[in-house]
Amino acid sequence: MDLFVSKYFNKIDKKGRVSLPSSFRNILPKINKNEIILYKSIKTPSIEGCGVGRLKEIAKRINNLDFFSEDYDDFSSSIFSEIIPTNIDKEGRFLIPEELKKYAKIQNEAAFFGQGHFFQIWEPKIGLNNIESSRKRLLEEKKSLRTILTQQK
Amino acid sequence: MDLFVSKYFNKIDKKGRVSLPSSFRNILPKINKNEIILYKSIKTPSIEGCGVGRLKEIAKRINNLDFFSEDYDDFSSSIFSEIIPTNIDKEGRFLIPEELKKYAKIQNEAAFFGQGHFFQIWEPKIGLNNIESSRKRLLEEKKSLRTILTQQK
DNA sequence: TTCATACCCATTGACGCCCATATAATCCCA
DNA sequence: TGGGATTATATGGGCGTCAATGGGTATGAA
Numbered sequence: 001m002d003l004f005v006s007k008y009f010n011k012i013d014k015k016g017r018v019s020l021p022s023s024f025r026n027i028l029p030k031i032n033k034n035e036i037i038l039y040k041s042i043k044t045p046s047i048e049g050c051g052v053g054r055l056k057e058i059a060k061r062i063n064n065l066d067f068f069s070e071d072y073d074d075f076s077s078s079i080f081s082e083i084i085p086t087n088i089d090k091e092g093r094f095l096i097p098e099e100l101k102k103y104a105k106i107q108n109e110a111a112f113f114g115q116g117h118f119f120q121i122w123e124p125k126i127g128l129n130n131i132e133s134s135r136k137r138l139l140e141e142k143k144s145l146r147t148i149l150t151q152q153k
Numbered sequence: 154m155d156l157f158v159s160k161y162f163n164k165i166d167k168k169g170r171v172s173l174p175s176s177f178r179n180i181l182p183k184i185n186k187n188e189i190i191l192y193k194s195i196k197t198p199s200i201e202g203c204g205v206g207r208l209k210e211i212a213k214r215i216n217n218l219d220f221f222s223e224d225y226d227d228f229s230s231s232i233f234s235e236i237i238p239t240n241i242d243k244e245g246r247f248l249i250p251e252e253l254k255k256y257a258k259i260q261n262e263a264a265f266f267g268q269g270h271f272f273q274i275w276e277p278k279i280g281l282n283n284i285e286s287s288r289k290r291l292l293e294e295k296k297s298l299r300t301i302l303t304q305q306k
Numbered sequence: 307t308t309c310a311t312a313c314c315c316a317t318t319g320a321c322g323c324c325c326a327t328a329t330a331a332t333c334c335c336a
Numbered sequence: 337t338g339g340g341a342t343t344a345t346a347t348g349g350g351c352g353t354c355a356a357t358g359g360g361t362a363t364g365a366a
Contacts, residue, residue, distance in 0.1 A: 307366100308365100308366085309364105309365090309366085310363105310364090310365085310366100311362105311363085311364090311365105312361105312362085312363080312364100313360105313361085313362080313363095314359105314360085314361080314362095315358105315359090315360085315361105316357100316358080316359085316360100317356105317357080317358080317359105318355100318356090318357085318358105319354105319355095319356090320353105320354090320355080320356100321352105321353085321354080321355095322351105322352090322353080322354090323350105323351090323352085323353090324349105324350085324351085324352100325348105325349090325350085325351105326347100326348080326349085326350105327346105327347085327348080328345100328346085328347080328348100329344105329345085329346085329347100330343100330344080330345075330346095331342105331343080331344070331345090332341100332342080332343070332344085333340105333341080333342070333343085334339105334340095334341080334342090335337105335338105335339100335340095335341100336337100336338095336339100336340105
């Protein structure tokens with residue numbers, strides 16, 4: 001499995017350390033296997049993270065936006081300048097920067113949600129509520145959900 | 154036969170392990186033959202499962218959506234975070250995650266129902282009742298299998 | 307010095323791997 | 337073709353390993 005999937009709830013210890021779920025660690029490329037990048041989610045009060053390789057993908061997507069649009073400026077400045085490279089220790093733990101912790105209202109426990117090519121870190125209750133709302137929105141638009149889930153190649 | 158078909162009733166042992174029916178195991182691709190993915194059924198109190206190949210298809214489709222759209226967020230959080238990859242041991246057994254067991258009210262025995270490209274896991278009595286009601290609904294609405302099978306899209 | 311962080315070591319519980327057995331299915335040969 | 341022998345499947349249990357977590361200490365920057 002080479003995608004970030006599933007949910008994990010890990011504790012943050014006195015020193016501020018938290019384990020990146022083992023299955024997430026295994027997805028990181030062997031080179032840079034002890035580094036992830038973190039940044040504020042644009043649309044939600046959560047932290048997003050991924051391996052360093054993913055950064056290039058994001059850059060490409062932004063670059064495809066119209067260079068003179070407001071979106072371009074907005075994304076470009078809100079993403080790149082906000083990115084925080086972070087090291088993972090030998091036990092697979094890392095420190096969540098204070099600013100990001102505050103942004104996501106995280107205190108003693110962090111919820112890790114797989115999102116395919118990246119993952120999110122939430123305050124557990126807020127995160128679960130958000131998943132609930134996303135799911136409701138999708139179910140209301142049954143047609144698109146069916147298309148994605150049931151299409152055969 | 155490369156489809157999940159038929160019904161099986163297997164016991165869950167003290168450690169929580171249950172055998173994936175042999176005929177289901179044989180359908181899994183040789184690569185990834187010891188991994189399945191599980192998730193809550195959207196419409197019924199049951200667990201659905203399939204091989205990892207199917208997930209990659211879905212991931213590809215989601216990734217093709219507009220990266221900055223709400224749909225993208227909704228799909229990725231409702232689908233990827235709900236998916237639970239699970240390993241199958243050498244004897245062909247796996248663990249049903251607690252959360253899913255609770256969702257499907259499964260305790261000591263699990264019913265496996267083939268559904269073609271995926272399968273469902275039910276609490277045996279609930280599952281059998283569901284089949285019964287489905288059958289009744291079909292009869293009451295006087296739909297014949299023939300009607301359904303010959304319908305054009 | 308003081309604070310922050312990385313490294314090292316320890317603990318606990320869960321899980322994977324291995325081996326064993328019973329029952330069922332299949333095979334094979336006289 | 338009958339019946340013993342082999343194989344497959346479902347199931348049970350021991351035990352080592354790993355993931356998550358906690359804490360001590362060294363290192364380095366302010």
